[in-house]
Amino acid sequence: MTSNASAPPGRRETTGRQSAAPALSLPRQAVSRTIGRLQSEYQRDVPQAVATVARLRREAGRDAHVSPTAWGLDHLETLTGLREERRAAEAEIGGTGGVSPAYFSSAAYTRRQEREHREDTAVHIAVTLWALHQQSLRDEPMHLSGWPLGRSVRRLAHERTGRHGTGPSADRGPGDDTSRPADRVEDADETVRRRFVRIGVASDADVLATRLREMVLLLRSASIPLDYALLADQLLLWQDENRREDVRRAWGRDFHRRYGSFRQPRPATAEDAPGTEYAPGTDDVQAEDLEAADADS
Numbered sequence: 001m002t003s004n005a006s007a008p009p010g011r012r013e014t015t016g017r018q019s020a021a022p023a024l025s026l027p028r029q030a031v032s033r034t035i036g037r038l039q040s041e042y043q044r045d046v047p048q049a050v051a052t053v054a055r056l057r058r059e060a061g062r063d064a065h066v067s068p069t070a071w072g073l074d075h076l077e078t079l080t081g082l083r084e085e086r087r088a089a090e091a092e093i094g095g096t097g098g099v100s101p102a103y104f105s106s107a108a109y110t111r112r113q114e115r116e117h118r119e120d121t122a123v124h125i126a127v128t129l130w131a132l133h134q135q136s137l138r139d140e141p142m143h144l145s146g147w148p149l150g151r152s153v154r155r156l157a158h159e160r161t162g163r164h165g166t167g168p169s170a171d172r173g174p175g176d177d178t179s180r181p182a183d184r185v186e187d188a189d190e191t192v193r194r195r196f197v198r199i200g201v202a203s204d205a206d207v208l209a210t211r212l213r214e215m216v217l218l219l220r221s222a223s224i225p226l227d228y229a230l231l232a233d234q235l236l237l238w239q240d241e242n243r244r245e246d247v248r249r250a251w252g253r254d255f256h257r258r259y260g261s262f263r264q265p266r267p268a269t270a271e272d273a274p275g276t277e278y279a280p281g282t283d284d285v286q287a288e289d290l291e292a293a294d295a296d297s
Contacts, residue, residue: 014098026086027122027232030079034123035130035143035228038074043138056131060213064124075127079119112115118239125209125231133216137223144225149234150254152219154225160221192218196255205239270278 024032041049052074059070068075106136115202133142202208219226237243 006125025119026082027119027126027236028229029082030075030123030131031126031232032229034075034078034127038256039130039134039141039143042134043141045138053131053134056128057135058161060128060132061209064120070124075123076120077125078290083116083119118236121205121239122232122235125205125212125235126228128210129212129216129231130226130228131245132213133220133226135220137220140223140225142220142223142225143228145227145229147225147227148230148254149199149226150196150248150251151194151257151259152224153215154188154255154257154259155224156215156219156222158181158191158223193227196251205235208238 036051038052042053055069055073056075059067059073063069064070064076085149130143195211195218197216199208199211202211234247238247
């Protein structure tokens, strides 16, 4: 019988016809745990959670760890705990007697520091954006699985025009062409679409965080949710210039995909694995005007 004692956190060994379950990235795990607890308590008006969410809102736009006022917040502690678990697992697998191989060379140490900085950034941006998004909203959760950024923005763009729905006759106005679906992408609000394009062409993490913050405030005004665990995963990949196109592709596909019920979450699947995008369809990316948006930024 194969032992699972040495398997890394989030991954299990299997035999026979079973396949290994893909490990979730540390940012996704940290965001899921942090928001999962805070969101429930905030909606119940638990005083400590309300105070924590207020602190998180004030940290939006500031660097994780660099801002002393962020020290002691749950999301950073959760990420640190997960990181220690990963180090222990890596050390055990490497047979280094509890000393991480990253300490054996300056190059390995530098790579690890860079990886951890990206993880810090991804988690901090995602959780502080959620805190802004959830502000004063007690009836509905603003972190909801199955709502990638493109889907949420598409919903917002159609709510702005009053043309959204789940069927061919939804939200019709007098004189509307009944042969045309109510939620065609061509009917999306142009201002929202342009803001989404500006997110896609952000040049660095600070600019990206600022433009995401602007979009989140619009989503809050319309009570439209967002999958912040998935967003954290995408923010981690976005910081790697070799993976940035993958993230843009996911955003473009999700924006051009037609969805069903407004509040129907997608069940967790293997697509939630790190290094993958939420893209259950085969739609091509249609992110026009990227170069033009660069000129506008």
